[in-house]
């Protein structure tokens with residue numbers, strides 16, 4: 208029996224990269240029972256809500272989803288559906304591997320994993336305006352929430368991930384020098400849990416801004432990095448830059464009862480509808496999903512085909528973000544040719 212997986216193509220470049228990814232998986236002989244659902248802008252048009260109950264029900268049923276990017280309106284409009292999904296399914300761990308695929312990237316042989324806390328921090332969205340005099344928006348305030356429970360859960364996940372994946376070191380990045388209570392709690396919990404893994408996984412902590420600089424200067428000194436929500440959001444894009452760009456970076460959102468796999472990048476409105484997006488991040492997200500459902504051999508075969516296709520360095524089959532001239536389908540066809 209084939210596994211049932213909720214498939215949310217998303218909007219912007221989402222439908223193009225999703226189609227390319229589905230074709231690549233089919234060509235690899237990976238039979239999945241795709242349960243196609245809508246969310247975000249595409250759902251608003253059809254169901255008048257950005258997050259239809261049908262979509263939620265499908266994820267509840269299948270417990271695994273592959274999702275394209277979803278546009279979030281800036282300022283006014285509906286709140287982030289990505290954040291809503293993470294909250295609805297309690298997807299507390301966001302795993303973002305950054306592995307070199309691209310020989311013209313700034314560095315070779317990068318192999319890093321960022322583990323981001325996905326439910327707390329500043330992204331809980333507790334914010335409000337403060338009116339002063341006649342100005343109702345004289346000030347605005349956001350609240351950063353860190354709980355011992357949330358910190359323990361993500362930090363333990365990071366150490367367990369390191370053990371299970373043969374990783375040598377966990378770096379906890381924080382801003383406890385300034386945010387002494389919230390970031391201080393996260394760091395204290397990290398130090399406690401690190402003691403349980405002494406002798407098995409090395410541990411260090413670093414200030415977040417220094418981590419950013421050291422990642423650019425010498426990324427090889429890192430291995431697994433763990434941090435709260437917003438820091439993880441920012442540094443994972445930086446790490447995608449180290450390996451050649453957002454078009455190459457996949458992510459997994461893991462909870463206890465469900466998991467949603469997606470590219471790190473967004474809907475790329477600047478190239479949407481042009482058919483030129485790089486489908487690699489989406490395809491690699493599908494590989495993380497295959498790992499998750501125990502089909503690691505299939506995942507590895509597809510990853511190898513993607514890696515080999517990119518390493519060829521042929522501008523006629525590389526998408527524009529990698530310096531080539533190919534469109535999404537041409538690139539996907541080249542990957543499919545290597546799977547044959």
Ligand code: NAD
Pocket residue numbers: 220224275276277278279280289453454469470471472473474475476477478483484485486487488528
């Ligand atoms: P973006 O990631 O969409 O794009 C940033 C830059 O990277 C753009 O120049 C884009 O063309 C390029 N890029 C991204 N993916 C690419 C690909 N596969 N191939 C080639 N080039 C690619 O970031 P943004 O423009 O800040 O955000 C656009 C929208 O996406 C916003 O509404 C944002 O909220 C949303 N977003 C969604 C998610 C998600 O669904 N998980 C993540 C990030 C941003």
